[in-house]
Amino acid sequence: PNDPADDPIESLCKEKNISLFRGNTFDLLDRHYKAGLKFNAVAIVKIPSDCPLIDPDIISKTISYYLDNSDKFDYVSNLHPQSYPDGNDVEIMSMKVLKKAWEKAYRDLEREHTTPYFWENPDQFKIGNVKWETGYDYSMAYRWTIDYYEDYLFIKEVYDELYNQNPLFGINDILNLLSLKPELIKINEKYAGVNWYRNHLTELKTISAEQTKQV
Template structure:
């Protein structure tokens, strides 16, 4: 059973354009994320799914520089982009990741995948985001290739085409939905990068933790924030964009 991780990535963020290639210590955020995703013990292949927009030539250059597979598809119809990427690279199980999560924890990725696999063939879709108990920025969704195809063929709403899994979790009558929760509620933490304030927080975290341990954990980040509570004030006011 091949497990394919697809990371959606584009330069055209509305709130912080080019955010995924912004650098900390001379290293792009996307490279930090890839380094961490590659530490997954369960993922067989990683693909960057970017767009045909000329601005995203920079992402293609990044992929070629670091020998990462990529697929180029629609900017607006991200569901089609995912489905087409899965068809090109193959995978019975798809792991959806987004490129604004540079400090994602590979152990949590694997925990989500394992829960999906351990419950085969029951669940079509498993996520650690349905109940927000993990920090935002550790988001992992796992689903079958068949579920992705079903969504691709059936989803009509613009929202469901733009947000890859919205059709799945919005239609529990058609998909068996599973979720995992953290043993403590850390949902107040925001470690995704969508604004300059988000970037400033991630920059502090990376500069503090990366030299000691390249693959630092969720708990390592929580510990450093407990010691530096003022860091959280940087982006505490930022609201996640609604679907």
């Protein structure tokens, strides 16, 4: 975003010769769409920056599902319904439908969170979903994203335990670690299930109270 606090990220990208786009801090729909235009994208893969434990294999699986079914779906995610532990969020949409959302979405929550216009209007878009192949639903049981200090402490412990032996550790490595050291779960378990839905339950048509938790 165009926040001076993010200038160091731009400097790092330039140092590493990584292309970037900066835009509106709070209108992420605008930022995603204009980034797509700048780089002549055909589709956009949305990965939250607050999910540092996301498994690359989950990203690849979701992308593959979208590519294999691009004639069937406008928007594919692993969130509707969600089954993976919170912090493995992947969403993919074509630039064509992203443009439609950019033109028509007007609610603050639609602009800030980029994709609600799709999954809130299933009559207008073809929605696809990737479920965890295990059949488990850990979406409300584990929290691997970062909003609170306790989240940072949890994520730091996971990296300290796993990164040196396997920098490419994934979901199964984390679950194995938590089975061996269940005390790590307690670090941020009071926030498990807490997400942005909780502030908009009266506005969201496709989200129920069971899909979120108050702090």
